[in-house]
Amino acid sequence: MDRLYDKNWLEIDFDFGGIQMSTSVFDTVCKRRSVKKFKSEMPSRTYIEKILEAATWAPNHRKTYPWRFSVLTGTSREQFGNALKQSIQEDVEINLLHKTAKSFSESKKPLTAPVIIVVWISSSMNDRILYEEDLLSGAAAIQNLMLAAHELQLGTIWRTGKWLNSNPVRDFFSLSSSDHILGFIYLGYPEEVPVRQKSISWEEITTWLE
């Protein structure tokens, strides 16, 4: 893919896979919405790779490159669903009645999108500042990833929840103690384009100091 930066810093032209795109960054940022319903159509491998590449352009301090990805498609989503189910069954805070219904619905959730990109950071928790920086960089990588997907007319939703870093989930991805999962990014072609929510006005939350 060629990236040609326009004189106007907001404009980036994409010549990607024969598709010419020219979208303002501002437009992409404002128009992206979390998608909950996806078509079963599989996004191309090339698109998924480009989305992952976009994530790795996130800022990170001290060249730690802390982001790690696991791409789930096909039956691996079912296996992931089973890890979620196990997490719920092992959760002592959930009562038995609720457990059965919840574990069933959660285990099926990964099948609602053709692709799930699991994002975690690999960072030593012994250095608190470094860990926080890596965590923040991880969030930036996820935003990059979602914006790149939107640019390619794909939808995403960032999912977390109580079992994000549960033992069954961590075991499923063979994570070590220095790994910390930040999100399950569901990816696919939107079945429904969500209605735009009103964003908070920046004036309300900004102070100017001179």
Ligand SMILES: Cc1cc2nc3c(=O)[nH]c(=O)nc-3n(C[C@H](O)[C@H](O)[C@H](O)COP(=O)(O)O)c2cc1C
């Ligand atoms: C850190 C984080 C975790 C999230 N976890 C969930 C989640 O577990 N389930 C869910 O449905 N949405 C989740 N979301 C998506 C938000 O609900 C969504 O971004 C919000 O409703 C605003 O909608 P928008 O993304 O369309 O602007 C999460 C978003 C963030 C930033």
